[in-house]
Amino acid sequence: xxxxxPSGRAKNLRACLVCTIIQTSMDFxxxxxxxxxxxxxxxxxxxxxxxxxxxQFDGMTAIMNPKESWVARWKxxxxxxxxxxAVRLSAKIPDVLRAELDELGITPRMDMxxxx
Amino acid sequence: xxxDERDVRMRAGNDYDEDEEEEPVRRKHMDDSDDEEEDEEEEEEExxxxxxxxxxxxxxxxxxxxxxxxxLVDDDDADDDEEDEAEAGASFLGQxxxxxQQDDEEDDQDAERSVARARRLDRKxxxxxxxxxxELAKRLREKYARNDQMVExxxxxxxxxxxxSVNDPNLWQVKVKPGRERDIVLSLYRKxxxxxxxxxxxxxxxxxxxxxxxxxxxxxxRSKEAVISACSNLVGIFRRxxxxxxxxxxxxxxxxxxxxxxxxxxxxxRLKRGKYQGDLAQVMDVTDTxxxxxxxxxxxxxxxxxxxxxxxxxxxxxxAVAATVGRPPARPFNPxxxxxxxGKKTTIRRGPSWIFNGDTYTNGFLEKDVRVSALVTENVQPxxxxxxxxxxxxxxxEKAAGGDGALNLASLAAEIRRPIMVALQxxxxxxxxxxxxxxxxxxxxxxxxxxxxxxxxxxxxxxxxTIEVPARHVRKRFSPGDHVKVMAxxxxxxxxxxxxxxxxxVTFMSDLTESEITVxxxxxxxxxxxxxxxxxxxxxxxxxxxxxxxxTVGVIYRTERDSFRVLDQHGQTxxxxxxxxxxxxxSRRAVSTDAEGNELRVGDNVKEVxxxxxxxxxxxxxxxxxxxxxxxxWCYIFIxxxxxxxxxxxxxxxxxxxxxxxxxxxxxHQRARRSSPQWI
Numbered sequence: 001x002x003x004x005x006p007s008g009r010a011k012n013l014r015a016c017l018v019c020t021i022i023q024t025s026m027d028f029x030x031x032x033x034x035x036x037x038x039x040x041x042x043x044x045x046x047x048x049x050x051x052x053x054x055x056q057f058d059g060m061t062a063i064m065n066p067k068e069s070w071v072a073r074w075k076x077x078x079x080x081x082x083x084x085x086a087v088r089l090s091a092k093i094p095d096v097l098r099a100e101l102d103e104l105g106i107t108p109r110m111d112m113x114x115x116x
Numbered sequence: 117x118x119x120d121e122r123d124v125r126m127r128a129g130n131d132y133d134e135d136e137e138e139e140p141v142r143r144k145h146m147d148d149s150d151d152e153e154e155d156e157e158e159e160e161e162e163x164x165x166x167x168x169x170x171x172x173x174x175x176x177x178x179x180x181x182x183x184x185x186x187x188l189v190d191d192d193d194a195d196d197d198e199e200d201e202a203e204a205g206a207s208f209l210g211q212x213x214x215x216x217q218q219d220d221e222e223d224d225q226d227a228e229r230s231v232a233r234a235r236r237l238d239r240k241x242x243x244x245x246x247x248x249x250x251e252l253a254k255r256l257r258e259k260y261a262r263n264d265q266m267v268e269x270x271x272x273x274x275x276x277x278x279x280x281s282v283n284d285p286n287l288w289q290v291k292v293k294p295g296r297e298r299d300i301v302l303s304l305y306r307k308x309x310x311x312x313x314x315x316x317x318x319x320x321x322x323x324x325x326x327x328x329x330x331x332x333x334x335x336x337x338r339s340k341e342a343v344i345s346a347c348s349n350l351v352g353i354f355r356r357x358x359x360x361x362x363x364x365x366x367x368x369x370x371x372x373x374x375x376x377x378x379x380x381x382x383x384x385x386r387l388k389r390g391k392y393q394g395d396l397a398q399v400m401d402v403t404d405t406x407x408x409x410x411x412x413x414x415x416x417x418x419x420x421x422x423x424x425x426x427x428x429x430x431x432x433x434x435x436a437v438a439a440t441v442g443r444p445p446a447r448p449f450n451p452x453x454x455x456x457x458x459g460k461k462t463t464i465r466r467g468p469s470w471i472f473n474g475d476t477y478t479n480g481f482l483e484k485d486v487r488v489s490a491l492v493t494e495n496v497q498p499x500x501x502x503x504x505x506x507x508x509x510x511x512x513x514e515k516a517a518g519g520d521g522a523l524n525l526a527s528l529a530a531e532i533r534r535p536i537m538v539a540l541q542x543x544x545x546x547x548x549x550x551x552x553x554x555x556x557x558x559x560x561x562x563x564x565x566x567x568x569x570x571x572x573x574x575x576x577x578x579x580x581x582t583i584e585v586p587a588r589h590v591r592k593r594f595s596p597g598d599h600v601k602v603m604a605x606x607x608x609x610x611x612x613x614x615x616x617x618x619x620x621x622v623t624f625m626s627d628l629t630e631s632e633i634t635v636x637x638x639x640x641x642x643x644x645x646x647x648x649x650x651x652x653x654x655x656x657x658x659x660x661x662x663x664x665x666x667x668t669v670g671v672i673y674r675t676e677r678d679s680f681r682v683l684d685q686h687g688q689t690x691x692x693x694x695x696x697x698x699x700x701x702x703s704r705r706a707v708s709t710d711a712e713g714n715e716l717r718v719g720d721n722v723k724e725v726x727x728x729x730x731x732x733x734x735x736x737x738x739x740x741x742x743x744x745x746x747x748x749x750w751c752y753i754f755i756x757x758x759x760x761x762x763x764x765x766x767x768x769x770x771x772x773x774x775x776x777x778x779x780x781x782x783x784x785h786q787r788a789r790r791s792s793p794q795w796i
Contacts (some may be wrong), residue, residue, distance in 0.1 A: 055407065059370070060298045061324035062305035069321045070284035071336050074370055084305060087324060087370055 014053035059087025288358035296352035297325035412481035414446035448480030550589040601643030
């Protein structure tokens with residue numbers, strides 16, 4: 001289960017670039033991303049956390065019931081854990097990460113990301 | 117899945133041996149990295165396509181050696197490609213060309229037949245696609261035990277198939293206190309978890325906010341009551357009923373693309389806090405994340421530190437509460453001065469820059485890395501005097517010139533254009549300098565919100581005499597010779613004649629002073645009146661006789677915005693603020709004598725007896741002189757004690773108490789052009 005961010009205005013909130021889940025950066029470091037950890041491996045590695053997440057996001061969404069939610073389905077995150085997700089990210093996907101994702105066959109969700 | 121492959125094949129279609137080509141390419145687009153799975157996939161595809169493949173193989177055997185194989189292959193492809201093309205919306209004509217290249221008649225006929233077939237297949241596939249998207253998802257889900265497949269699978273499903281249907285839960289719009297949106301979303305989440313544990317689950321499915329929609333959150337639920345119940349007892353929610361969002365508006369809510377404001381180098385910002393609060397700064401560079409930026413601005417170094425305690429002193433400065441009160445003026449960094457005041461130890465040089473007190477100074481600017489959150493990036497509106505330092509037009513900051521004048525001018529221009537729309541009025545002459553209608557000139561016909569209707573000079577677009585352009589593409593146009601008046605900024609109320617126009621900057625010569633003033637065109641408008649519109653500053657009017665201090669009186673000969681220029685009886689001119697004036701003196705009843713002993717009063721016409729005017733009375737009246745000038749002149753005449761020519765004691769009392777030596781007078785010419793005090 002994803003950890004709940006303590007407050008909407010907490011300064012160290014970050015969103016995963018792949019699944020847009022929002023946690024504090026500490027949480028990402030401690031537990032990684034609940035959805036993507038198996039291929040992102042952020043746990044324990046601050047650098048990795050900074051590469052794979054972004055602090056610029058918009059549209060905080062609490063998804064309590066991912067299976068039933070149309071909102072979740074629209075964002076194509078409906079099989080993931082319940083938690084807080086972002087609607088839009090604003091970040092540049094680091095080339096390193098993009099190469100990895102390409103190799104895995106995962107296309108980053110461009111419609112959610114407004115690249116700078 | 118099908119789609120991708122075929123697309124790829126089309127692109128790679130140059131190879132004769134297609135089958136080989138298929139595989140490596142397909143692998144790239146495989147969503148799973150597992151080999152085993154790949155094979156399975158392939159198998160499936162193979163089976164599906166078998167009939168067509170068989171057909172193809174058959175065809176290839178009939179190849180005429182003289183015919184370009186490539187073309188043939190493409191033709192074969194045509195069937196499948198057809199579907200792709202249609203699917204991708206490519207032009208059908210493209211396909212036709214392929215066919216025409218065929219020399220073989222047989223193939224031609226075949227081609228046409230296959231076209232028809234393709235179209236049929238196409239339609240069918242289309243329908244299949246509709247289902248297969250989700251079907252596919254389900255299949256894959258079942259096939260692979262892992263739970264975190266969502267990214268891989270759904271990525272291939274086009275967005276349009278995920279539009280909300282009547283079976284989906286509704287979205288309810290709830291009004292909340294602006295600024296509390298995120299907190300409320302989080303509270304709803306926590307509340308849901310809590311109540312679930314307690315066995316009293318909330319029936320809401322999700323909730324979200326958008327920063328571009330302040331004051332509202334959206335809750336996903338099948339019933340309004342559930343939303344109301346969820347929102348009960350939460351702070352910051354208005355007690356109104358939630359409003360149902362129409363199904364067609366649901367998707368747009370999630371699609372809103374915020375216009376991300378990323379700070380660009382060269383942009384103008386202002387600092388939010390600290391000693392430099394409100395000061396203009398220029399962005400030099402921005403980090404990748406867009407969180408921090410390197411900026412430069414004029415430093416405010418206190419060159420008269422009361423307590424110079426070296427290290428301690430800086431700590432004290434940091435603790436200053438009201439940092440902006442009594443702060444030193446912003447001036448370019450001058451290493452010599454700083455060295456002199458603070459000693460050699462604190463200031464060191466490193467390359468082209470100086471380091472003082474932990475800050476880096478280059479080219480006179482203080483350069484600093486700050487968080488973007490500490491900067492005001494919108495509506496910065498740099499003033500001309502602030503920009504002069506950055507642009508180095510020689511005012512104060514020759515040293516401070518960045519050196520990249522070109523860049524600065526461009527960003528200056530951009531910055532000026534961006535902010536608040538100029539107040540354009542019908543009748544203003546304007547010029548379009550951006551957008552499609554660039555270069556067009558005309559007169560404003562009407563203004564409606566952001567759109568300005570211009571009646572052009574010689575404009576005839578589709579028979580229309582007017583064009584409409586957004587206000588920000590337009591700027592006021594002035595020509596040399598126009599008489600203008602300043603409406604905003606430091607030089608408000610100045611009037612004058614335009615000398616030159618340079619992009620957004622207009623230089624005119626002031627009516628009152630003869631100096632050249634440069635302002636933004638957005639601050640100007642044409643005006644008929646000459647001179648200040650208002651000659652009253654504080655309690656004093658132009659031409660008032662005022663007492664400056666116990667021993668000095670003077671006459672206001674020019675009013676400026678919030679101060680005036682005064683000529684005192686010593687013949688000195690000075691700039692004076694209203695509060696520096698003790699009181700106004702009334703000179704109406706004063707009586708004096710002229711050279712011949714006649715009474716002289718305010719309002720009398722006088723004539724200079726001598727070439728050098730040595731008489732003075734504090735009366736201000738227009739009179740004419742025979743000094744070969746037929747202008748109206750204003751003469752300020754002061755008391756003088758000793759004079760061979762004429763003694764006019766205007767204020768007898770003053771004459772006694774004051775010791776006056778200076779013999780000077782001032783003739784102020786109130787012609788349109790010249791108005792600087794002339795000593796005669």
